Every structure is written in C-alpha cells, then in structure tokens.
Amino acid sequence: MLQRWLRYAEATGIRFEVVPRHRGWGALGLPDVRGFAPHRRVVRRFAGEPPEFPRRADVAAGRAGLDDLAVDELWLLHDLAHVLWYDVATMTYGRARWRERDFFVEHHLVSEAFAVLLLDYHALARTRHRGLAVDLDAAAWEAARRRVRGLPPLDSPAMVDALVAHYLGGEVDLFRGRLAASGADAELVARWRDHEVSYADKQRSYVLWWWADLQREPLPAQQAVVDDPTIAELVALTLRKFTVDPEPVFEAHVASAARRLADARDLFGASPKSLRPPTRPDFRFCDAAAFDGATLRARVDAAKEPAAEELFLFWQLLAMAPPETLAPAERAAVAALAESVQTATPDRASWTAVRALCRRRLDVEPPAPRPEWRDAFFLP
Numbered sequence: 001m002l003q004r005w006l007r008y009a010e011a012t013g014i015r016f017e018v019v020p021r022h023r024g025w026g027a028l029g030l031p032d033v034r035g036f037a038p039h040r041r042v043v044r045r046f047a048g049e050p051p052e053f054p055r056r057a058d059v060a061a062g063r064a065g066l067d068d069l070a071v072d073e074l075w076l077l078h079d080l081a082h083v084l085w086y087d088v089a090t091m092t093y094g095r096a097r098w099r100e101r102d103f104f105v106e107h108h109l110v111s112e113a114f115a116v117l118l119l120d121y122h123a124l125a126r127t128r129h130r131g132l133a134v135d136l137d138a139a140a141w142e143a144a145r146r147r148v149r150g151l152p153p154l155d156s157p158a159m160v161d162a163l164v165a166h167y168l169g170g171e172v173d174l175f176r177g178r179l180a181a182s183g184a185d186a187e188l189v190a191r192w193r194d195h196e197v198s199y200a201d202k203q204r205s206y207v208l209w210w211w212a213d214l215q216r217e218p219l220p221a222q223q224a225v226v227d228d229p230t231i232a233e234l235v236a237l238t239l240r241k242f243t244v245d246p247e248p249v250f251e252a253h254v255a256s257a258a259r260r261l262a263d264a265r266d267l268f269g270a271s272p273k274s275l276r277p278p279t280r281p282d283f284r285f286c287d288a289a290a291f292d293g294a295t296l297r298a299r300v301d302a303a304k305e306p307a308a309e310e311l312f313l314f315w316q317l318l319a320m321a322p323p324e325t326l327a328p329a330e331r332a333a334v335a336a337l338a339e340s341v342q343t344a345t346p347d348r349a350s351w352t353a354v355r356a357l358c359r360r361r362l363d364v365e366p367p368a369p370r371p372e373w374r375d376a377f378f379l380p
Contacts, residue, residue: 001123002065004242004250005080006053012257013264014083015042016051016076020289020367021319023049023072028331029338032075033319035287035376038082038111039098039267044376045076066127074124074132081115088238090267091260098268101211106168106226108207112200113167114235121154121163122243134195144188148181150174151189155243157236164232167200169225206379213285214271214375216278266372273375283313287373293365300359306346312378317358320366330357 008014021033023046034044045051054073058064066074089107090098097103116133125136138154145151152158152174162174175197181189204223212219241253280299281291288296296317303310318334326334333353340347 001243002059003062005077005084006056006059008084008242008254008257009043009053009080011254012087012261013041014080016045016053017042018045018047018049018051019287020047021316022047022322024323025315025319028323028335030315030318030334031378031380033315033378035316035373035378036079036082037373037376038079038086039375040372041083041086041261041264041267043076043079043083046072066123066129071129071132074119074129078115078119078132081118082111084118084242085111085114085235085238086267087257087261088234090264091257092234095264095267095269099271101215102226104211104268105207105224106228106231108210109167109169109203109224109226110164110231110235112203113164114238117160117163117235118239118242121159122239125154133199135191140188144181144185148179148185148189150179155239160236160239161232163196164235165229166196167203168228168231169200169204169223170227202379206377209379210285210377213282214268214273216272216276268375271375277371277374280309281374282309283311283316284308284379285375285377287370287376287378288313288316289366289370290372290374292369293362296366297359297362300355300362303355306341306348306351311341311346314354314358316378317361318354320361326357329353333357 019034025033034046037044050056053059054069054076055064058068069077085107089103089110093103098107120131120134120136124131125138125141130137136154141151141154145153150173152162162172166172166175175193179189201223204225208222208224209219241250296313299310299313300317303313314337323331323334330353333350334357336347337350337354340350
C-alpha cells in the first residue's frame with residue numbers, strides 16, 4: 001500500500017513543500033502548525049525536513065513500511081490521503097465544481113472520511129500504531145464483533161457506508177444509536193464512537209467556515225449536513241484502488257490522474273479571497289508566511305485581547321523557531337495559553353506573555369512572503 005501511495009504521488013505531481021515552522025510544538029499543546037492545503041495538491045513538511053514523501057528512498061526500495069514510520073510521518077500520509085480524494089472528485093466531476101459551495105462542502109467532508117478510512121481503518125489498525133486520527137486495534141475490534149451485534153469489519157463496505165454518511169451529517173445508527181455492549185467491549189465502542197462523533201461535528205462546522213473565509217463572507221454558526229447516499233460507493237471503489245485492486249487497475253488510475261491533473265496547481269481557482277485579499281485575515285484560514293514582516297508586526301501589536309484569529313497567528317509565529325529555544329518561563333506561558341484557550345476564559349497573562357514572545361520573533365525579518373499560501377487551513 002505504501003509503495004502505491006508513493007508511486008501515485010510522484011507520477012501525478014503531488015508536491016511536498018517545506019514551511020518555515022518547526023516540529024515539536026505539540027508537546028506544549030499547540031495544534032499542527034504546518035497548515036493544510038489539499039486543493040494545491042501539496043503535503044506540507046516542517047522546516048529542515050526534505051520536500052519529499054516520508055522515508056522516500058526506503059519506501060521505494062521496500063525497506064520501510066507503516067510500522068517503521070513515526071507518528072509525524074503518518075500525519076503526512078493523512079494529508080496525502082486528502083489530496084487523493086480531491087483528485088478523485090476533480091477527475092469524476094470536473095475542476096470547475098470546486099467553485100460551487102455544496103460541492104466544496106461535500107467533497108471536503110468526504111475527503112475527511114476517506115483519509116481516515118484509508119489510513120486508519122484499512123492500514124494502521126493492523127500495525128503497532130493502532131490508528132492515528134482514531135484509536136483502532138484490528139484484533140480487539142474483531143474480538144468485539146463476536147460479542148457486539150451490528151459492528152461491521154473495519155475495512156468492509158458497510159463501514160464505508162456508515163462512516164461516510166456520518167461525516168456528512170447523517171443520523172447513522174452505528175454512531176448515534178444504541179449498541180448492546182458491556183464491559184471492555186462497551187469501553188472500546190464508546191471510545192471509538194465518542195471520537196468519531198466529536199471529530200465529525202467539528203469538521204462539519206470547519207468546512208463551512210473555510211468556504212466562508214474563501215468567499216470573504218461572515219462565518220456561519222450552523223454545521224453542514226449533506227444528503228448523498230451514492231457517494232460512499234465511489235469512496236469504496238477508490239479505497240480498493242489504493243489497497244487491494246490488481247496492479248493493472250491501480251496503474252490505469254495513476255495514468256489517468258497523471259494525464260488529467262498534470263497542470264493542476266490550485267483546484268479551487270481564483271476565489272474572492274485570492275482576488276481581493278482581506279485587510280484583516282483570519283489566521284485560522286491563512287498562513288502567516290503569506291505576509292511581509294510589517295503586516296505581521298502591526299497585527300501582533302494590535303492583538304491586545306484574546307481572539308481566535310490572532311491565536312493561530314501566535315502559534316504560527318512561535319513555531320518559526322524550535323520549542324527548545326524557549327526559556328522555562330516562556331514554555332510555561334505557552335503551555336498555559338494553549339490549555340486555557342480550550343476553555344471559555346483564555347488566560348490573559350499568558351496571552352500577553354506569548355504576544356510579546358511573538359513580537360520578538362518578528363524582530364528578525366521573515367522570508368519573502370508567499371501569497372499563494374494565503375488560503376491554508378490550520379484548525380485541528
């Protein structure tokens with residue numbers, strides 16, 4: 001499987017680009033600061049890493065498999081899986097459809113389900129990692145299935161149908177209904193369902209926010225709900241191509257994608273945000289590296305009150321250097337802010353301390369701005 005993913009990425013021109021931010025900040029409570037841009041057919045890597053598939057030479061030679069990869073490297077594969085689905089949606093329905101709100105919403109949510117199904121349900125559940133985005137142990141799951149009626153196999157069409165419908169907002173019994181389980185089985189099912197319900201609910205808000213930001217519209221309060229009972233079949237067929245289909249079937253898919261996506265650098269095309277950049281960008285949906293130092297300094301100077309838009313600017317600016325460069329008091333302030341912003345009352349003292357630290361980061365002029373990075377996505 002891993003070699004197939006590598007071959008597809010290289011044959012179709014998926015790029016691995018390096019961002020000016022360092023790894024390791026998750027230990028202090030920060031979200032992933034690489035940013036996410038599947039519409040540009042890129043997977044983003046941390047500063048100092050090679051702009052290529054994780055362990056490329058070893059994977060290509062068959063010396064490395066999923067068990068050999070670190071968790072950070074697996075997240076690169078998760079992002080790659082999003083691109084794989086964006087490609088399928090583009091080839092099946094046409095690139096122009098990404099400019100339609102309903103299409104954008106549906107296929108981003110389907111890409112979430114596809115990425116989790118491909119990497120976690122079909123692959124990592126059978127490795128030492130026991131999943132990535134969701135905790136899954138294939139052996140424990142199969143044992144539970146013998147006692148809990150209604151649990152489908154992890155890699156079955158029934159699971160594809162259920163998970164895709166769930167991510168799209170449907171009331172799926174497998175996730176919302178009552179399952180007769182007890183003891184360790186009940187704990188396993190509850191842990192799995194609680195995660196998938198929480199994650200899907202967040203994503204169905206985030207996708208509408210991302211669309212609104214691209215359109216320069218106010219962020220809506222509601223969640224997306226999509227009714228498309230047919231799309232799961234295409235997901236199942238695509239999963240097979242990257243897992244168990246015969247080589248000729250996979251190679252035909254690669255050849256078609258390479259031919260049809262050769263010039264695809266931005267599937268979304270010219271959005272209102274790219275045509276008329278906002279004067280006050282929301283850094284939940286915007287890469288700070290798209291702006292010059294003067295703009296960033298002015299924004300940090302004005303960020304005297306806690307706000308989500310600037311919080312994600314702070315996280316990106318902090319990561320311009322490795323976390324090891326912080327003094328103990330600075331580390332404590334960053335960790336305190338990261339913890340407090342998960343509540344309704346962000347800690348103002350740590351906000352002020354982190355703001356000052358970010359301002360000092362900007363005493364060194366950042367690299368030349370990359371305007372094409374303006375629409376990267378940073379919410380977890």
